[in-house]
Amino acid sequence: MGQGGKDIWTIFKSLSWAETYLKRFKIPNSKIDAEYLLSHILKCKRQELYLNPDRQLTDKEINTFKGFVQKRSKREPIQYIIGEEEFRGLVFKVTRDVLIPRPETELLLEEAVSVVKDKESRGKGHGSWTIVDLCTGSGCIAVSIAKEIEGCRVYATDISEKALAIAKENAKRHRVEDKIIFFQGSFLEPLKKLGLKGKIDIILSNPPYVSKKDMGKLQPEIKEYEPSLALYGGENGLDSYRTIIPDALTYLKKDGYLILEIGYGQAEGVKKLFAQHPAYGKIEIIKDLSGIERVAKARHELFKHKQP
Ligand code: GLN
Numbered sequence: 001m002g003q004g005g006k007d008i009w010t011i012f013k014s015l016s017w018a019e020t021y022l023k024r025f026k027i028p029n030s031k032i033d034a035e036y037l038l039s040h041i042l043k044c045k046r047q048e049l050y051l052n053p054d055r056q057l058t059d060k061e062i063n064t065f066k067g068f069v070q071k072r073s074k075r076e077p078i079q080y081i082i083g084e085e086e087f088r089g090l091v092f093k094v095t096r097d098v099l100i101p102r103p104e105t106e107l108l109l110e111e112a113v114s115v116v117k118d119k120e121s122r123g124k125g126h127g128s129w130t131i132v133d134l135c136t137g138s139g140c141i142a143v144s145i146a147k148e149i150e151g152c153r154v155y156a157t158d159i160s161e162k163a164l165a166i167a168k169e170n171a172k173r174h175r176v177e178d179k180i181i182f183f184q185g186s187f188l189e190p191l192k193k194l195g196l197k198g199k200i201d202i203i204l205s206n207p208p209y210v211s212k213k214d215m216g217k218l219q220p221e222i223k224e225y226e227p228s229l230a231l232y233g234g235e236n237g238l239d240s241y242r243t244i245i246p247d248a249l250t251y252l253k254k255d256g257y258l259i260l261e262i263g264y265g266q267a268e269g270v271k272k273l274f275a276q277h278p279a280y281g282k283i284e285i286i287k288d289l290s291g292i293e294r295v296a297k298a299r300h301e302l303f304k305h306k307q308p
Contacts, residue, residue: 109145157191158184159186188248198253
């Protein structure tokens, strides 16, 4: 860098500066991270940065970029730095008050959509689905469901007021605020007084499920930046399921579904919790793209009496 004269920061130079800077802090994928941050500022795709490498950055752009890179060097997740993340093809606002939506959580959506399609194809579609999303966080599940399922009403709950404020913003951003009602409270508790017992078609949740032991092993991006309220699931990580699984039976219609995201290695524990409630039928465990058991799905069946 020349002394005295004004530095010229081209796209190329900015990227190589950022890559070197981040590498010094041992940030994995420093090149890609630098590209993500700069492309966000320049409102282009990552690959498009290389179409015009000599384009000069304005003072404002380079200052913002330097600020972003500094944050990343302290392990802040890119999504919090730029304030957004994509989920099911939609862009969601995220802050440190909400968990960053994960691609594997899209599986919950796929399962819910397939329940609806399957019922509709068997002539059971009634065009007015009542769906609940517990621990909604950024609202990524509730909003995507509201977008993807026609004629649905969504009830979304979260214990955190701050998270709900973000979820509401996301509902507005995607123009589904008329289809979702948000409630503050723990799991299904806010639904108590709404007259919804036995009326819900599908209950979805990506609840906190990280065990005490695993909390200590999380990468710094998660441990230091994501809300532990949204992550910590008690000593063995199963506390949320211990509440949701029995309580959901009160609200599900007969033939309604409970669809839960689960953590690595939790399938057996979650199956056991379901097995304590014979009103649930067979439990399906669905693997994510990495082959990890990621979703547990169970139907509220009519109670079958044992034949004598
Ligand atoms: N999937 C998140 C993680 O691995 C955990 C999300 C959750 O607890 N619901 O950190």
